[in-house]
Amino acid sequence: MTTTPAQTATIIPLDNVDSALVSALLDTAFEPERHTRTAYKVRDGVDWLPGLSFAALDENEMLVGTIQCWPVALTDESGRPHPLIMVGPVAVLPGHQGQGYGQALMSASIAGIDDRAPLPQVMIGDPEYYGRFWGFTNTPTAGWTLPGPFEQRRLLVRCHNQMVLPETGMLGPWLR
Numbered sequence: 001m002t003t004t005p006a007q008t009a010t011i012i013p014l015d016n017v018d019s020a021l022v023s024a025l026l027d028t029a030f031e032p033e034r035h036t037r038t039a040y041k042v043r044d045g046v047d048w049l050p051g052l053s054f055a056a057l058d059e060n061e062m063l064v065g066t067i068q069c070w071p072v073a074l075t076d077e078s079g080r081p082h083p084l085i086m087v088g089p090v091a092v093l094p095g096h097q098g099q100g101y102g103q104a105l106m107s108a109s110i111a112g113i114d115d116r117a118p119l120p121q122v123m124i125g126d127p128e129y130y131g132r133f134w135g136f137t138n139t140p141t142a143g144w145t146l147p148g149p150f151e152q153r154r155l156l157v158r159c160h161n162q163m164v165l166p167e168t169g170m171l172g173p174w175l176r
């Protein structure tokens, strides 16, 4: 358990939280129709990664934010899958936004990625936020395809060496 110095967020593993509470929070931060989003299709059929998924509690130990990460792969034109970690949804309750919870959740997930063999991270989100704090960029994803509509400028990746990423490919669940 980590208490961040910037404010009173407590970060705990997401598997300590009732899944019904997580669903209710996501419905509030996004919308109940969120399941039809392209991001859900990318990770269809896989479970979130418990070591990289967290919840944020406020000073009253109420759930105010969550982050989930998923095993996905970019399949290149030769049919070879390149594994990546899909980050998101990152969700903070509207009344608690702008207080550092989003940054605390993202930092917890990124800190959980194994430095010895880091997989690239991919997400659909605002480049102004995820680029500013963690260096996510949409440049390497210009030729990537998703199983549904998406804004290319919001398809972001974070990687130590962008040369390892295929220029083209279809993003989907990593089904081993």
Ligand SMILES: CC(C)(COP(=O)(O)OP(=O)(O)OC[C@H]1O[C@@H](n2cnc3c(N)ncnc32)[C@H](O)[C@@H]1OP(=O)(O)O)[C@@H](O)C(=O)NCCC(=O)NCCS
Pocket: 029, 030, 088, 089, 090, 091, 092, 093, 096, 097, 098, 099, 100, 101, 102, 103, 104, 124, 125, 126, 128, 129
């Ligand atoms: C996006 C989100 C996760 C950010 O979390 P948060 O706890 O509100 O943000 P933080 O407190 O960590 O960071 C605040 C800073 O980031 C900036 N910021 C927050 N969201 C931003 C966005 N979407 N674009 C650009 N900047 C953003 C704020 O302006 C603030 O900047 P400042 O410190 O210079 O004033 C949260 O607002 C949220 O849940 N939004 C609704 C769901 C969503 O869109 N999720 C992202 C897609 S998966």
